[in-house]
Amino acid sequence: MRYLPKSDSERQEMLRACGLESPEELFAAIPEPLRLNRPLALDDGISEYEIVDYFxxxxxxxxxxxxxxxxxGAYAHYRPVMVDTVVSRGEFLTSYTPYQAELSQGTLVSIFEFQTMICQLTGMDVANASMYDGSTAVPEAAMMAARITGRDGIVVARTVHPEYREVLETYARYQGLPVTEVGYDAGTGAIDLAALDAAVTDATACVILQSPNFFGCLDVVQAAADLAHARGALLIVVFTEAVSLGVVAPPVAADIVVGELQSFAISPSFGGPYAGVIATKEKFIRQIPGRLVGETKDVRGQRAYCLTLATREQHIRREKATSNICTNQALIALMATVFMSVYGKQGLRDLAAQNLAKAHYLAGQLDRRFAAPFFNEFVVRTGSRTPEAINEALLGKNIVGGLPLGRWYPELADCMLLCATETARREHMDSVAEAFA
Amino acid sequence: MIKKVRSHPTQNEPLLFERSSPGKKAYQLPALDVPEVDPAAALGGENVREEIPGFPEVSEVEVIRHFTRLSTWNYAIDLGVYPLGSCTMKYNPRINELVARLDGLAWAHPYQPETRSQGAFEVMAHLEQALEEITGMDAVTLQPAAGAQGELTGILLMRAYHEKQGNPRKKILIPDSAHGTNPATAAMVGYEVENIASNSHGMLDPEVLARAVTEDVAGIMVTNPNTLGVFERDIARAAEILHAKGALVYMDGANMNALVGIARPGDFGVDVMHLNLHKTFSTPHGGGGPGSGPVAVKKHLEPFLPAPRLKTTAEGLRLDFDRPDSIGRVRAFYGNFGVLVRALAYILAHGGNGLRNATVDAVLNANYIRRRLEPYYDLPYTAPNMHEVVFSDSKQAARGVRTGDIAKRLIDYGFHPYTVSFPLIVHGALMIEPTETEGKMEIDLLVDALISIALETENDPDVVKSAPHTTRVSRVDEVTAARRPVLRWKP
Structure with missing residues (x-):
């Protein structure tokens, strides 16, 4: 087999060195009745080009x-070629968590740069080295808020991505963290501040808000922060569309920012792997979950980097750890790092401006459901036809339309969520508008 | 004598921010085919950000050089054996990278119509079936994002099962040799953790277990082979003890590379387990992820699996959300799909016999290392080992040399170190896992290096204690890093 590098004679030689006659003896420690006494019922191995054909x-x-x-939550942005060029280097692709700093400086420096750029982007002081994705970073941030405040109530906007809320529900269930949902303003699409005011109590650990929210609307971060802070709760702001931060003001009023970085050169890949991140204020540094890279010096006084503050983590603290997370998304976070390096300060703004222009061009031809400002996603009414019927018509032109919202928001069964990124072409957007006409 | 490497200059490279200069660019956007929009008009002036302070501005060639230079400061499997115990650092086949990037898979949107997702669903269904056969379990969910999330899923399933019986129970038993993720996971599901002491062979002791298992115990989290690389000889008996009290057996599949094609957890009493596709099934570790942690269960736990589940219908594969007993979602969408593609490519390449042969070679390599190093390093537990071997530094400690020093000296010899100081039940552990994708020549070089270090410890311990001597950076000051954390660059 081509992945096994030994010749038969080497194998024999090694067996003899072990004092064994046959490979079967290697498994003598497994009691006979527990062994599989037949071949695995899987097809025979195939060649490289058969594998290519299969996929x-x-x-x-x-x-x-x-x-x-x-x-x-999964956006079609162009992926610069440099991204795969970098992540395909074996030194990044085939290394592991940089426990041994002396021969992992490449990974450590790139994570330090990642942490820095996430801070610059979000207006926070510290960021971790990545979480699995945005959806799992949300409950991790909520648990962090519960530790910081010593409270257990979680208040979450219904305009946070529905699947993120489902994940939050799963994580919170057995940790004694009751979750309360708060609706949206039917006119603007932003959180209903009166309902939020009623939901936040002295037992609330955090308020979780997404901006741009699931409907694409910029949400009222400052007002939610004021309300949460007045009752001693923290504000967690979630973003799923990282490119928005090229033009939209960062949520500096938040205490914790949770993000999904899929928009930064991570292919949609049917939902993963993506990279989440948690960023926060300096004072909460010891409560943040996940890996952190810090700058230090080596014994010769040279600048060097290493994993740090490990006493928060499971391999040291075991059941008292901030999280059970171990392997995270380093290579995917590196994609985001290269993406941020390629676009840089001006490029991210220019890219965001193109998204804004495309989405507003398309939205301008349709009946928008909500009034709040939006970035590159928006909800539209589908009028006399159902969202499904419109999508079916579009599929006939080989265009995948928007997301019908009735599945999560029965009251919006006559609406769909549309997204237009920089990759959307005018002729296709005109086709979408025609399908609504 | 150092045989594997000699020194070679590596490029210096500043941080990206230190390379920045206003106006440098590595991008160009196409001309807009729609009218421009004024951000302040569209978003409201107060919602528009100022420029991003400190964000880099570099050119294309600088981006490539920057990351290429950084990459040369890393060790990697592509450079040689990476014997981190418990991590299964095997060769990552490149065909897997190619197929994961095919347009229909890489650009599939999780909400595109199901009729247009059949190829992606087929990949998932095929992988589920293969993993069921390999583990001997009845059903698999591919949703968990990594091993630790697989554990979380598994213990949530356990809890849901017990709740359905009317009592969630209170405790999870965890052997003292377990990975740190196990107790952290149990705590996240609201269980108390009770540690179970290993016997003098480093194994589960059925008598100790029998005393610990009460009606309060929800289950046990066991790693098999355990973190000493030893197959738990009494695992079936242990499962009987737990099952007799209505408790369940969770198996941490981190060490599955020792069992594939040889023995199946489903055949020795395991109710629920996770797999690490980035270990056993060759998907790249990527400097610390992405992983993927599918969870396999026996029939009685199937109703509780995360939603949605794939379902075969007359119209093809569909997602089934109607799962009233499900624990819910553990992750948005359907898991780390791109990792699933790579793992399936690996299984297809090997086939059933190839997978078994891989296991044989992995166990052979570890036993060969044990046999050759036994004269030089203390082997605290002498039970036969499978795919990894754990020594202690007790012989070297007499000369003031600890496992961490030996690890650092190994770097000078051109190797990534083994896992240091784990499992915790071995004082000063050297945990070595070679995997099957190392040939005899590379293994001999590793063994020779460790023997040479053992001799240096006798003759010149200081050279070991002050290692590494040949790397770009020497030992780093981790204490200051933690005491005065600098976690981001500032101008």
């Missing part, structure tokens, strides 16, 4: 279409 066939049966207007 090409599946790839051909998984077609996003000529154009797609889906967003909702």
């Amino acid at each position: 090409r066939a599946r790839s051909a049966r998984s077609v996003a279409g000529e154009a797609s207007f889906l967003g909702a």
Whole structure:
């Protein structure tokens, strides 16, 4: 087998060195009745080009279409070629968590740069080295808020991504963290501040808000922060569309920012792998979950980097750790780091401006449901036809339309969520508008 | 004598921010085909940000050089054996990278119509079936993002099962040799942790277990082979003891590379387990992820698996959200799909026999290392080992040399160190896992280096204690890093 580098004679030689006659003896410690006494019922191994054929066939049966207007937590942005060039280097691809700093400086420096850029982008003081994705970072941030405040109530806006809320529900259930949902203002699409005011109590650890929210609306971060802080609760602001931060003011009023970085050159890949991140204020540094890289010096006085503050983590603290997270998303976070390096200060702004222009062009031809300002996603009414019927018509033109919202918001069964990024072309957007006409 | 490496200059490289200069660019956008929009008009002036302070501005060639230079400061499997115990650092086949980037898979949107997702669903269904066969379990969820999340999923399933029986119970038993993720996970599901002492062979003791298992125990989290690399000989008996009291057996599949094709957890009493696709199934570790932690269960736990589940219908594969007993979601969408593609490519490449042969070679490599190093390093537990071997530094400690020193000296010899100081039940542990993708020549070089270090410890311990001597950076000051944390660059 091509992945096994030994010749038969080497194998024999090594067996003899172990004092063994046959490979079966290597498993003598497994009691006979517990062994599998037949071959695995799997097909025989196949060659490289058969593998390519197998996946090409599946790839051909998984077609996003000529154009797609889906967003909702997974966005179609262009991926600069440099990203895969960098992450394909074996030194990044085939190394592991940089426990041994002396021969992991490459990974450590890139994570330090990642942490720095996330801070610059979000207006926070510290960021961790990554979480699995945005959805799992939300409950981790909520648990962090509960530790900081010594309270247990979690108040979450219904305009946080529905699947993120489902994950929050799963995590919170057995940790004694009751979750309360707060609705949205039917006119603006932002959080209903009166309802939030009623929901936040002296037992509330945090308020969780997404901006731009699931409807694409910029949410009222400052007002929510004032309300939460007045009762001693923290504000957690979530973003799923990282490119928005090229033009939208960062949520500096938040205590914790949770993000999904898929927009930064991470392919949609049917939902993963993505990279989440948690950023926060300096004073909460010891409560943040996940890996952190710090700058220090080596014994010769040279600048060097290492994993740090490990006493928060599971391998030291075991059941008292801030989280059970171990392996996270380093290589995917590196994609985001390269993306941020490629676009840089001006490029991210220019990219965000193009997203803004495309989405507003499309929205301008349709009946928007909510009044709040939006970045590159928005909710529209589908009028006399159902969202599903419109999508069916668009599929006929090989265009994947928007996301019908009735599945999570029955009151919006006549609406769909559309997204137009910089990759959306005018002719396709005109086709979408025609399908609504 | 150092045989594997000699020194070679590496490039210096500042942080990206220190390379920045206003106006440098590595990007160009196409001309807009729609009218420009004034951000202040569209968003409201107060919602528009100022420029991002400190964000880099560099050119294309600088981006490539920056990250290429950084990459040369890393060790990697592509450079040689990476014998981190419990991490299964095996070769990452490159075909897996290619197929994961095919357009229909890499650009599939999780909400695109199910009729247009059949290829992606087929990949998932095929992988689920293969993992069921490999583990001997009845059903698999691919949703968990990594091993620790697989554990969380598994213990949530356990809890849901017990709640359905009317009593969630209070405690999870965890052997003292366990990974730190196990107790951290149990705590996240609201369980108390009770540590179980290993016997003098480093194994589960059925008598100790029998005393610990009460009606309050929800289950046990056991790693098999355990973190000493030893197969738990009494695992079936242990499972009987737990099952007799209505408790369940969770298996941490971190060490599954020792069992594939040889023995199946489903055949020795395990009710629920996770797999690490980035260990056993060759997907790249990537400097610390992405992983993927599928969870396999027996039939009685299937109703509780995370939603949605794949379902075969007359119209093809569909997502089934109607799962009233489900624990809910543990992650948005369907898991780390791109990692699933790579793992399936690995399974297809090997086939059933190839996977078994891989296991044989992995166990052979570890036993060969044990046999050759036994004269030089103390082996605190002498039970037969499987895919990894754990020595202690007790012989070297007499000369003031500890496992961490030996590890650092190994770097000078051109190797990534083994896992240091774990498992905790071995004082001064050297935990070595070679995997099957190392040939005899590379293994011999590693063994020779460790023997050479053992001799240096006798003759010149200081050279070991002050290692590494040949790296770009020497030992780093981790104490100051933690005491005065500098976690971001500032101008």
